[in-house]
Amino acid sequence: MVKVTFIHPDGRETEVDGKHGDSVMATAIANDVDGIVGECGGSMMCATCHCYVAEEWAAQTGEREDGEEDMLECAVSEIEETSRLSCQIKLAPELDGLRVRLPEDQV
Numbered sequence: 227m228v229k230v231t232f233i234h235p236d237g238r239e240t241e242v243d244g245k246h247g248d249s250v251m252a253t254a255i256a257n258d259v260d261g262i263v264g265e266c267g268g269s270m271m272c273a274t275c276h277c278y279v280a281e282e283w284a285a286q287t288g289e290r291e292d293g294e295e296d297m298l299e300c301a302v303s304e305i306e307e308t309s310r311l312s313c314q315i316k317l318a319p320e321l322d323g324l325r326v327r328l329p330e331d332q333v
């Protein structure tokens with residue numbers, strides 16, 4: 227299991243257990259975490275899975291995937307340096323303890 231903490235815009239935190247190989251988006255949906263919609267199911271066609279990777283985790287989650295940057299421009303909330311599509315972050319043992327902030331709005 228890989229622990230992931232979602233930080234809501236109001237400061238609340240939701241910690242969940244994800245599975246290796248699942249995306250952060252799928253993990254949020256599976257655990258009913260508010261704030262991740264994932265409308266396209268993870269095919270990089272919607273930007274409703276936008277999240278901000280906590281600065282201390284940005285190196286471990288790596289670079290944005292090809293095409294991710296373009297889709298992020300469609301995100302409703304402001305884009306920041308650590309903005310990612312959470313469907314493109316796959317959980318792996320080295321991401322245990324990952325923290326991501328959720329944007330104010332997704333749609």
Ligand code: FES
Nearest residue numbers: 268270272273313
């Ligand atoms: S779920 Fe649609 S881009 Fe991530």
